[in-house]
Amino acid sequence: xxxxxxxxxxxxxxxxxxxxxxxxxxxxxxxxxxxxxxxxxxxxxxxxxxxxxxxxxxxxxxxxxxxxxxxxxxxxxxxxxxxxxxxxxxxxxxxxxxxxxxxxxxxxxxxxxxxxxxxxxxxxxxxxxxxxxxxxxxxxxxxxxxxxxxxxxxxxxxxxxxxxxxxxxxxxxxxxxxxxxxxxxxxxxxxxxxxxxxxxxxxxxxxxxxxxxxxxxxxxxxxxxxxxxxxxxxxxxxxxxxxxxxxxxxxxxxxxxxxxxxxxxxxxxxxxxxxxxxxxxxxxxxxxxxxxxxxxxxxxxxxxxxxxxxxxxxxxxxxxxxxxxxx
Amino acid sequence: xxxxxxxxxxxxxxxxxxxxxxxxxxxxxxxxxxxxxxxxxxxxxxxxxxxxxxxxxxxxxxxxxxxxxxxxxxxxxxxxxxxxxxxxxxxxxxxxxxxxxxxxxxxxxxxxxxxxxxxxxxxxxxxxxxxxxxxxxxxxxxxxxxxxxxxxxxxxxxxxxxxxxxxxxxxxxxxxxxxxxxxxxxxxxxxxxxxxxxxxxxxxxxxxxxxxxxxxxxxxxxxxxxxxxxxxxxxxxxxxxxxxxxxxxxxxxxxxxxxxxxxxxxxxxxxxxxxxxxxxxxxxxxxxxxxxxxxxxxxxxxxxxxxxxxxxxxxxxxxxxxxxxxxxxxxxxxxxxxxxxxxxxxxxxxxxxxxxxxxxxxxxxxxxxxxxxxxxxxxxxxxxxxxxxxxxxxxxxxxxxxxxxxxxxxxxxxxxxxxxxxxxxxxxxxxxxxxxxxxxxxxxxxxxxxxxxx
Numbered sequence: 001x002x003x004x005x006x007x008x009x010x011x012x013x014x015x016x017x018x019x020x021x022x023x024x025x026x027x028x029x030x031x032x033x034x035x036x037x038x039x040x041x042x043x044x045x046x047x048x049x050x051x052x053x054x055x056x057x058x059x060x061x062x063x064x065x066x067x068x069x070x071x072x073x074x075x076x077x078x079x080x081x082x083x084x085x086x087x088x089x090x091x092x093x094x095x096x097x098x099x100x101x102x103x104x105x106x107x108x109x110x111x112x113x114x115x116x117x118x119x120x121x122x123x124x125x126x127x128x129x130x131x132x133x134x135x136x137x138x139x140x141x142x143x144x145x146x147x148x149x150x151x152x153x154x155x156x157x158x159x160x161x162x163x164x165x166x167x168x169x170x171x172x173x174x175x176x177x178x179x180x181x182x183x184x185x186x187x188x189x190x191x192x193x194x195x196x197x198x199x200x201x202x203x204x205x206x207x208x209x210x211x212x213x214x215x216x217x218x219x220x221x222x223x224x225x226x227x228x229x230x231x232x233x234x235x236x237x238x239x240x241x242x243x244x245x246x247x248x249x250x251x252x253x254x255x256x257x258x259x260x261x262x263x264x265x266x267x268x269x270x271x272x273x274x275x276x277x278x279x280x281x282x283x284x285x286x287x288x289x290x291x292x293x294x295x296x297x298x299x300x301x302x303x304x305x306x307x308x309x310x311x312x313x314x315x316x317x318x319x320x321x322x323x324x325x326x327x
Numbered sequence: 328x329x330x331x332x333x334x335x336x337x338x339x340x341x342x343x344x345x346x347x348x349x350x351x352x353x354x355x356x357x358x359x360x361x362x363x364x365x366x367x368x369x370x371x372x373x374x375x376x377x378x379x380x381x382x383x384x385x386x387x388x389x390x391x392x393x394x395x396x397x398x399x400x401x402x403x404x405x406x407x408x409x410x411x412x413x414x415x416x417x418x419x420x421x422x423x424x425x426x427x428x429x430x431x432x433x434x435x436x437x438x439x440x441x442x443x444x445x446x447x448x449x450x451x452x453x454x455x456x457x458x459x460x461x462x463x464x465x466x467x468x469x470x471x472x473x474x475x476x477x478x479x480x481x482x483x484x485x486x487x488x489x490x491x492x493x494x495x496x497x498x499x500x501x502x503x504x505x506x507x508x509x510x511x512x513x514x515x516x517x518x519x520x521x522x523x524x525x526x527x528x529x530x531x532x533x534x535x536x537x538x539x540x541x542x543x544x545x546x547x548x549x550x551x552x553x554x555x556x557x558x559x560x561x562x563x564x565x566x567x568x569x570x571x572x573x574x575x576x577x578x579x580x581x582x583x584x585x586x587x588x589x590x591x592x593x594x595x596x597x598x599x600x601x602x603x604x605x606x607x608x609x610x611x612x613x614x615x616x617x618x619x620x621x622x623x624x625x626x627x628x629x630x631x632x633x634x635x636x637x638x639x640x641x642x643x644x645x646x647x648x649x650x651x652x653x654x655x656x657x658x659x660x661x662x663x664x665x666x667x668x669x670x671x672x673x674x675x676x677x678x679x680x681x682x683x684x685x686x687x688x689x690x691x692x693x694x695x696x697x698x699x700x701x702x703x704x705x706x707x708x709x710x711x712x713x714x715x716x717x718x719x720x721x722x723x724x725x726x727x728x729x730x731x732x733x734x735x736x737x738x739x740x741x742x743x744x745x746x747x748x749x750x751x752x753x754x755x756x757x758x759x760x761x762x763x764x765x766x767x768x769x770x771x772x773x774x775x776x777x778x779x780x781x
Binding site: 071151158180185268271286 | 754759
């Protein structure tokens, strides 16, 4: 993903006040001093532009070419034909919907679960630190190994833990032939989503736990003295206070899960209608060798993400200003 | 606790950033064995990271370099990455790599694009290499339309049917030496549940042009179907094609492994090794793993030819082979390397130093008259040899074809087409759509590709 880089309007900290005044009087040396403070930052800026913006520009340029790497002689400029194909290709269209479903489902479920876990962990009990560490563990796992674990250790209909556990459980009641569902084939998208939810719930839990622990104790105490019950306190105090944290969790989670590749690649190899955008683009690039088409799809995804993220960020930043006004 | 965690995470962020920067800078300096500089006795080789190639890398310095004085700089990558890197390097004729591993899928259109150096002049001069010893179907599949040879096989494979002899004996089932698919389906029904948790047959269902499409296409061929007729008309909606796919899907659904839509070569190998399936139709390379030391089914597996219906044979053909880049300036050294790596002596070297089952086999007739090799691989050696020798990449079905290829159609577009079609088939195996619907969607995709070829 690319980020837009803008040069700072004001010169670095400490400079603005004394840089603005002398600018009228002594143009030369003042400007020189401003640049002297900026100069050390320039290499970093140039490096940043070189490694983030140039590849993106290259991608945009390539996206206007009909370029299949296996027929190098027939590379040609074809204006917006690739973009036309991106919007008319049913498999790409499906992958947009898949991405939306997957992202929305995973984010919403992990936020709800994360909230429940955070509320539990917000209470003092013996071994809380240990439990918290255990709950965070899934998030620390390498995504591809988590996906492999779900595919083989849990979902596998022959030797997976889910079916094995079920067989053991029903065996207690004397059932000889328990149902052994083929999880991934029966509900592919839900299977991929479950693996992702397992990984992302801890992330949401951490953010919300931080939010819970920053509630003001006096407010809660006052509410309790005024006779509010636990449910009322949660609805009227905790939730409004957590709104910022919930939105932050949703925003960050969405940004990461939209890009998820490992789970789809490993668990279903994009089959059974689980191919999301990153997987489809990977396929276009690596298996169809259609560099132009893959680049066009990539550019469309970047533009789409920027649009969505702008709105999302606006919501969050309006919150921050709200907070500032309230103060 | 939290404090400590924060400190630790800060440290790990720092470490991570440092590592990322290092990697970035390392990436800038270019991967691989440097550029082709002028010194005469070193070559750059780009190859796939399969076990046989990794073995070759270990043996090169002490043997090849010692004999010839030619140093070999290897770049080893996973299959997907290697194909892409080879395509990039060869299509620009950058000449960074003198030799690369390509398969019989790439040779025809790489040669057509003028990316490969023909090898006929070398094989004519190099008597010790003994080109006649190379199995004919392999040589044919590495020969381009212009009749020139463009690559030398490192190892070859076909497909055959593997079955549990002990289970069949227990159930009084007899496996014919040349079974038909109908017989296999009947046997699968009888062997299903022979032991608790054992299914009748394992067939790939995982999406991918190199996964489910390979065995499925051999079934299509032998049942009279084809992807394209000789004029590039897509024929995925023909009754023969439909019958074959319906047969394959029904067999997997009824008596195949559980979780079929996610089972590829690796998963089926696992099922066979763990005693979860009585039969397995797949690559001949699978036998090496089943008979390896420590395998629980070692010595219990029988091997017969790939099942047929309307054709005499139906086994596929695949080989990893050495191709020489056209722009290479060190063609003589490159040939010396190819001649050593694909030669008879190298097979003996691996057999003596590492073990006979690890020999890159399936490419030379002499391998199958080698007593040492046969002692360790007798269970599957002759069936493998017959499968490869019987493969006919120019005429694998019941009708003339527009291009070569048994389990694939040899055009660059097939990787994408095959993968997209495989997702439809996989979905049919999962029972999410009917075979007719899967083929209707696939036919539309294939028609588009066929039009471009006309």
